[in-house]
Amino acid sequence: MPYPVVHLMFFVFCLSSSALYGFVNTARSEGVQWTDWWHLVLLLMLGGFFSLLPDIPAVWNYLMYGTIEHTMAGPVPTHSLLFSSLAFFGAALIGQLLYRHRGKAVALGIFGWAASLSHLLLDDVADGAITYFYPFDNRSMSLFSYVNVDLAEVNFMYYNLAGMVIVLFVSCIMLMTIWSLNYLGFGFRYLPLGTRIGDGEKNNEIYVVGSGHSSEVGHAADTLKK
Ligand SMILES: [Zn+2]
DSSP states (O other): OOOHHHHHHIIIIIITHHHHHHHHHHHHHTOOOHHHHHHHHHHHHHHHHHHTGGGTHHHHHHHHHSOOOOSEETTEESSSHHHHTHHHHHHHHHHHHHHOOHHHHHHHHHHHHHHHHHHHHHHHHHTOOBOTTTTTOOOOBOGGGGTSOOGGGSOHHHHHHHHHHHHHHHHHHHHHHHHHHHHTTOOOOOOOTTOOTTTGGGGTOEEEEETTEEEEEEOHHHHHTO
């Protein structure tokens, strides 16, 4: 089991890196208001909190019983897709109070859900006893144990498909994070090859050109104003 700070840092610095990159670029090139800094900090704090959600029973178990048992909330395994989905509703509720905008509330919900799923991902890599499919299947499993197999001794198709499921799981978490952050103003956008410098500035966007290809460095300012 990774330490809480590792879960938190994994979500903030790895999965949310697009937000950090876009924000720093916009802050350097255009400047941002202090409210934007608070927006960033609040978002990352929420993401950090929900990345720890599956271990949250450890808090009251420690206070009540002096143990750090953290895998069960009553009869419900916390390291499951079902319990992780609570993060969606919790974060969406906070989003509705914060933004008073249904779309942004849903985006924050997905952001919180992705944070919670990232916890399962890291625990799976570390020691892999995740009851993903509770209540349909109560067995603990490790998706990542399917990655490390000897090709000559196993069912080729079975482990290939299992490997693809792992990749899709990781990809889903990343896309959920990137999409929700982009919707909330922190993100990137593809700049078509034919776009000239200056075209983006008409839309309050700033671009750089390098090695014959164009890439966007930031467009958070206009989306944050939505
Ligand atoms: Zn855990």
